[in-house]
Amino acid sequence: MKRSNHFFACFKKGPAIFLLVAIFLAMSFSITLDLASATSLNEIESLDYCVVVDAGHGGIDPGSIGYKTKVKESTINLAVSKLLEKKLKLIGLRVVMTRENEDGLYGLSTANYKKRDMQKRRDIIKEANPQIVVSVHMNSYIRHNLRGAQVFYDKSSEHSEDLALCIQDQFAEKLEKSDKGVAIGDYYMLKCTPSASVIAECGFLSNEEDEKLLISPSYQELIAECIFAGIVNYLNLD
Ligand SMILES: [Zn+2]
Structure with missing residues (x-):
């Protein structure tokens, strides 16, 4: 007997089997409907975002150096970025990291490394085509009194200003000495994409108290939480 004939033959075996099949089909249909109504179109669209997380420096370029501990900025940038x-992946966003280890992005040769490192970051951003780029850095200043976290954006980008404000709000609320407002910055990394792009300078390694906080895993977690919450607010996901 062909399989199709066998299937229809089932219906001839009596009303009990027919009833069971009907109940099964009705239950499946109702489950499908429930799923469709629970997952609204907005929710699906809102999670279809890509964020590039750019841990600053790396390799022979340590960035700033800790005032007391001589910790490398590149190491803290990477820890916070990870x-x-x-956090971003946990809520279903696509995340592209510009670097995932201590190496720089300039390749084998170190000649002219800074330019090639920056170009590689730009290439990664262009390929990812993200809605958001966040570069993670720690600040430094010749005088040791400056403290706190501050977000920089390019003045030509409204999206970037909005994102910067969302993240700075979180910094001001949760991090020490960070109620200072956003700042305009004229940096290469802020001009790599027409999408929202910011540089988060998360505290000063040139200040002893900030440095103590920045090297602690719990404060790094807090910084990541602030940037995450800022992104979520910017995307209206909450
Ligand atoms: Zn830096």
């Missing part, structure tokens, strides 16, 4: 990556 914490941020985890």
Whole structure:
């Protein structure tokens, strides 16, 4: 007997089997409907975002150096970036990291490394085609009194200003000495994409108290939480 004939033959075996099949089909249909109504179109669209997380420096370029501990900025940038990556992925966003280890992005030769490092970051951003780029850095200043976190954006980009304000709000609320407002910055990394792009300078390694906080895993977690919450607010996901 052909399979199709066998299937229809089932219906001839009596009303009990027919009833069971009907109940099964009705239940499946109702489950499908429930799922469709629970997952609204908005929710699906809102999670269709890509964020590039750019851990500043790396390799022979350590960035700033800690005033007391001589910790490398590149190491803290990477730690915070990885914490941020985890949080963003947990809510279903696509995340592209410009670097995932201590290496720089300039390749084997170190000649002219800074330019090639920056160009590689730009290439990664262009390929990812993200809605958001966040570069993670720690600040430094010749005088040791400056403290706190501040977000920089390019003045030509309204999206970037909005994103900067969302993240700075979180910094002001949760991090020490960070109620200082956003700042305009004229940096290469802020001009790599027409999408929202900011540089988060998360505290001063040239200040002893900030440095103590910035090297602690719990404060790094707090920084990542601030940037994450700022992104979520910017995307209206909450
Ligand atoms: Zn830096």
